[in-house]
Amino acid sequence: MDQPTLCLSLLRDLLDHSDQLSRESDNSLLELLRTLESVSRLASLMALTVAAEADRRGVPSQHSCSSLGVFLRRLLRLSPGESAERARMARALTESIDESTGTRYPPVLPATATALRTGELDLGHVRVIARTLAALPLTLPDQVRRDAEAFLTEQASQLDPHQLTAVARTLRTRLDQDGTLREEQDAVEQRELHITRDRRGRTRIRGVLDAEAGAALQTAIHTLASPGPAADGRTDPRGPARRRADALLGLAHHALDGGGLTSGVGERPHLSVTIGFTQLRDVAGTGTLERGDPITAQSVRRIACDAQVIPAVLNATGEPLDIGRASPTVPEPIRRALAVRDGGCAFPGCDRSPSWCNAHHIRHWVEGGDTALRNLVLLCGPHHRAVHHDGWQVRVVHGRAEFVPPRWVDPTRRPRRNAGPHDFSRFDAAS
Ligand SMILES: [Zn+2]
Numbered sequence: 001m002d003q004p005t006l007c008l009s010l011l012r013d014l015l016d017h018s019d020q021l022s023r024e025s026d027n028s029l030l031e032l033l034r035t036l037e038s039v040s041r042l043a044s045l046m047a048l049t050v051a052a053e054a055d056r057r058g059v060p061s062q063h064s065c066s067s068l069g070v071f072l073r074r075l076l077r078l079s080p081g082e083s084a085e086r087a088r089m090a091r092a093l094t095e096s097i098d099e100s101t102g103t104r105y106p107p108v109l110p111a112t113a114t115a116l117r118t119g120e121l122d123l124g125h126v127r128v129i130a131r132t133l134a135a136l137p138l139t140l141p142d143q144v145r146r147d148a149e150a151f152l153t154e155q156a157s158q159l160d161p162h163q164l165t166a167v168a169r170t171l172r173t174r175l176d177q178d179g180t181l182r183e184e185q186d187a188v189e190q191r192e193l194h195i196t197r198d199r200r201g202r203t204r205i206r207g208v209l210d211a212e213a214g215a216a217l218q219t220a221i222h223t224l225a226s227p228g229p230a231a232d233g234r235t236d237p238r239g240p241a242r243r244r245a246d247a248l249l250g251l252a253h254h255a256l257d258g259g260g261l262t263s264g265v266g267e268r269p270h271l272s273v274t275i276g277f278t279q280l281r282d283v284a285g286t287g288t289l290e291r292g293d294p295i296t297a298q299s300v301r302r303i304a305c306d307a308q309v310i311p312a313v314l315n316a317t318g319e320p321l322d323i324g325r326a327s328p329t330v331p332e333p334i335r336r337a338l339a340v341r342d343g344g345c346a347f348p349g350c351d352r353s354p355s356w357c358n359a360h361h362i363r364h365w366v367e368g369g370d371t372a373l374r375n376l377v378l379l380c381g382p383h384h385r386a387v388h389h390d391g392w393q394v395r396v397v398h399g400r401a402e403f404v405p406p407r408w409v410d411p412t413r414r415p416r417r418n419a420g421p422h423d424f425s426r427f428d429a430a431s
């Protein structure tokens with residue numbers, strides 16, 4: 001009998017005698033679980049190795065399959081996604097041979113391939129590692145790429161794939177600032193919220209938010225969702241899900257009642273971001289949102305621009321330098337004066353009212369810009385982004401905000417202004 005068949009019959013034998021498990025000690029049950037998991041992991045790796053060998057020999061095309069993925073799908077009755085993923089992993093984890101020259105190429109993921117043989121890694125880990133490395137920029141030096149793979153492989157031996165994903169994301173943010181910023185911006189474009197009614201007249205909510213928006217929503221909801229005071233000695237009977245729903249409703253009422261979530265009345269909800277001072281000043285590196293999501297320094301600068309954020313600015317050794325005061329609060333009188341001057345978002349063509357706007361520091365406070373009218377301009381969320389990320393420049397000329405477009409928008413870079421009340425006043429006489 002060949003070895004895999006022997007292995008299979010041994011496993012069947014084990015299953016047939018599973019009634020004897022009741023006699024095993026707890027410890028031997030744990031040991032058995034660990035061993036069987038290693039067996040299944042090694043079997044998966046072996047299956048990928050066999051698939052890669054079949055692929056090298058051209059077996060898929062002999063069976064009129066256009067790719068290894070299609071071949072695996074038909075042979076093993078796998079879903080299209082699963083078979084394509086296995087084909088990708090088979091290639092990444094085994095060496096390839098150029099048939100015409102006979103040259104052998106090492107696996108794309110050599111460290112992962114080696115670690116897999118110990119049975120410590122699961123294919124779930126490999127997926128995370130493969131995806132992360134594939135997403136890194138091609139310009140990255142080979143050595144950095146190898147270091148990144150080794151780092152993730154080492155982490156994978158201590159973390160589950162879900163936890164590894166978080167580590168991989170942080171690593172990627174560090175190695176690929178541009179790509180991560182692009183992704184952050186794509187995630188903003190992909191924000192969506194669906195509000196539908198079901199047959200019983202209830203409202204269903206479904207949507208997707210980018211990390212930053214998610215953190216803002218979470219913070220706002222979390223602030224309002226704490227259990228109510230136990231007035232009669234009883235604890236709040238509402239479960240966490242119910243309290244979150246009530247909190248969302250609270251937010252809606254607050255906005256509708258004219259509390260104006262960003263009007264500066266009372267303590268505004270805060271979003272916590274941690275970042276090193278030099279990273280923030282030099283716009284390099286990454287910060288961390290409250291829930292551990294990495295975020296580019298460029299985005300931290302934007303959200304730290306107004307007072308809705310508590311930046312925990314760290315010194316060179318990573319100790320908090322100053323928490324909560326580093327971002328200067330725009331005082332209410334200045335905010336009101338800004339609302340009068342700009343009338344709302346000052347960006348050309350925008351009509352968002354002041355309560356939807358951030359007070360943007362034209363010269364960032366981290367560079368010594370002061371919190372004074374001449375250095376501030378009101379911008380709504382999307383236009384605040386445009387100014388921080390899309391190359392628009394702002395200046396205040398004769399008490400009015402003026403925007404210089406990036407070259408790709410206007411090669412001559414002619415300044416633009418939002419039409420304010422004074423622009424329309426000359427039409428008053430005509431009417
Ligand atoms: Zn700003």
Ligand SMILES: [Zn+2]
Binds near residue numbers: 380383
């Ligand atoms: Zn705007």
